[in-house]
Amino acid sequence: MIYLDYAATTPMSKEALTVYSKVAIDHYGNTSSLHDTGTEASQLLHLCKEKLASWLNGEKDGVHFTSGGTESNYVGVQSLLQGNKQKGNHIITTKLEHSSLLNLWKRLEKEGYHITYLPSDKQGLISIDTLEQAICEDTVLVAIQHVNHEIGTIQHIEKIGRLLRDKNVLFHCDCVQSFGKIRIDVKAANISSLSISSHKVYGPKGVGALYIHPSVSWSSLFHCQSTAQSLRPGTVNTPGIASFITAAERAIEQMDKERERYEQLFDYTKQAIRELDDFIQLEGHSTHHLPNIVGLTFANVQGQYVMLQCNRYGIAISTGSACQVGQQAPSSTLLSIGKTEEEAKRFVRISFGRDTTYHHIDEFVVTMKKLYHEFSCVK
Structure with missing residues (x-):
């Protein structure tokens, strides 16, 4: 075939498979456990966070590992909205987004949010001027994908980010298709939250990451104490994360x-x-x-x-x-x-x-x- x-999706690389197996055998401890086995796993997790943050020109504390791009989109947007309810209920986005966000917008509309969908030209590019005109006093969030998953059009996220910095509006960017293929600088693009997925860069399925800038206010969707800075509960998938970072490292290098x-x-x-x-x-x-x-x-x-x-x-x-x-x-x-x-x-x-x-x-x-x-x- x-x-x-x-x-x-991509096949897992041999390097990623090897690391997954090794970490699952040698570093199986729960990263929240205080004994040596848990501490070793925790140290490996922090190393993975540091590497990913460096590729994004971000901060280690902003990295949160998830089950993939869909969860990162969902949790990222919801966490930002819950942490900034006082700013307004207007969201600006496009019909070019991944289905995980298109479906979320429908639900948020039922909850009282007003969604503005920006038009695009025939090549899938949105206008910065049109975006600026759509921003109003109640605009709390703009969500625009970096690279479209069906036609490959690249949006001007740095121009978008500069505009939103001046307007004091949060910026969520779906970078699932662009990560490992285009350089991403969360500071230059003023990105508040960013989603990526492991299986697009020859890593394992069921692993991804959400970056939320540490200076941005956010609130967890989950009403329980979490092992990951209260963003999401549950035991961390250390082998999957290490495998993901191994695959991503090669993608970044090449x-x-x-x-x-x-x-x-x-x-x-x-x-x-x-x-x-x-x-x-x-x-x-x-x-x-x-x-x-x-x-x-x-x-x-x-x-x-x-x-x-x-x-x-x-x-x-x-x-x-x-x-x-x-x-x-x-x-x-x-x-x-x-x-x-x-x-x-x-x-x-x-x-x-x-x-x-x-x-x-x-x-x-x-x-x-x-x-x-x-x-x-x-x-």
């Missing part, structure tokens, strides 16, 4: 080199499908774009059929975010960039990873040409 769905390779793969893909431009349209921003994510819409065939045909030929792709698979509604990202519901259903995403080669892209393009001829004959 040719795997072209790395934006959905980030610039891999980005350059992804740019070459992206350009190769763009050239290869050019002769099918009346059948396939490339989505996402032309310059502000993460090159390992390639969003495609088709002229006259549904994305689900394209995905099934690719699977038949031994190629794994997706029809969008894995968290939305099986839902009847079309992608909110595609609707946000101006697609009709019917057009949004003609979307697929391919995404590159460490093992992606030009041969894999060639095989994908061959399959697209078969589809093109199949539907040309039908017409």
Whole structure:
């Protein structure tokens, strides 16, 4: 099987697997226990926090490990809102966000919050001027994703952060797709809270992190004493965290080199499908774009059929975010960039990873040409 769905998940690296096993055997103590075994595990946890904070240009005390990006989004936003109720009940966001946040906004509206959804252009980029105009006295939080998970458009988070600093508004940023692929500076971008996930960078599933700036007021969702600075209760997953940090370290070290390779793969893909431009349209921003994510819409065939045909030929792709698979509604990202519901259903995403080669892209393009001829004959 040719795997072209790395934006959905990545395989665990050998280094991450080795560290997981070693820590599970040698450092199995509860990090809250006061005996030596617990202290060793606690020291390892603090080392992991220090490393992650350094990659974000943040503070160790701001790092909180979670079960993944969805929990980090949910807990981050809720904790900020509960800690800043006096500031107002207005939230600004976009329809480009991950489903974990889109679903949360619906619930918060029922609880009395007013949600403003910023429009985007046809390439998925939001306007800083439009954001500024949307801010009012009751605006407490802006939540804008760094990199879109379906079309790869990169938002100007540093410009957004500077604006929100001047307006004294909190900023939550979903960095699940960008972490390990683009440099993230929480200070330069004035980020109040940030979410990342291990399994996007060749670490284990079920592990992630939430960064909340130590200077920001927040309040835990949980009404019990926690082992993690009252953010979330429960025993810390030390082996998973150590494995995550091991995988992330390699991703950070190879980030610039891999980005350059992804740019070459992206350009190769763009050239290869050019002769099918009346059948396939490339989505996402032309310059502000993460090159390992390639969003495609088709002229006259549904994305689900394209995905099934690719699977038949031994190629794994997706029809969008894995968290939305099986839902009847079309992608909110595609609707946000101006697609009709019917057009949004003609979307697929391919995404590159460490093992992606030009041969894999060639095989994908061959399959697209078969589809093109199949539907040309039908017409």
